[in-house]
Amino acid sequence: MVSFAAWRNRAPHAGKPADRHYVTLAELLVRLGSYGLALTWRARFSGDHPHPGFAELIRASSGEGIPTLELLAMDAPYLQAVDADFEGYVGGELVLTLREFDSSSWDVRTADEWVLSEIQRHYPDAEPMTSDEWDATN
Template sequence: MTAPLSLTFAAWRAGPPKRYVTLAELLVRMGDFGMDLTWRVRLYDEGIHPELERAAAGDRIGTLTLLSLVAPDRQLVDGDYDGYDADGRLVLELQEFDSTSWDVRTAEPWLLDAIHRWFPDAEPSPPGVWDE
């Protein structure tokens, strides 16, 4: 990924009704771009979602498979979701932190613009968010 930029936004949205932005919602909002990716998933809380843990233990999984494992109302706690294009390039990173925020990193400016439209509170990610 060249020159990635990142945004952070609150996972909980004010209501009414108050709601949580799920991984499924993010994937669906990305439309065709998200549907064409394969994903490497890392979860940090064992036992919360055994089916997703099993799928994540193997090779990358397609978006439709990932969507089938994360119900639209399913709140996960901590996880990293790395999206790869058909050429195997990392093009999108989603990080769910403590059920409080989402961090999105990509070199696709249109996607960051869309994230900001969908979630107007999105701001540049704080330093250190993407340290490995």
């Protein structure tokens, strides 16, 4: 398990000053590459989410879940949620949880070392978490 800041500093580019951007679910799914394509997703949100894209995602991901490419075709993965869990499954087995916590961090839980190393490669501030820390963000 690792956790990293959801808000990132972006380097200046093409004559524009440095700014900040939010890491979206869509960005994380792209970072997973072919690993993520094999997953189906279920979404759980804490509290109210007024944007209709979240309601659509909840409906689409109920039951068997929604494949990654279908998920990326929706609006919700490009939006900022306050508190949400995105659970990735292979068959009926949960293999990855991406937790958007309080719009300030992403927490990643998986037994797959490749996924953790990819997250740490792309987000060098990613720090290991304990089970107690994971439970505290739920």
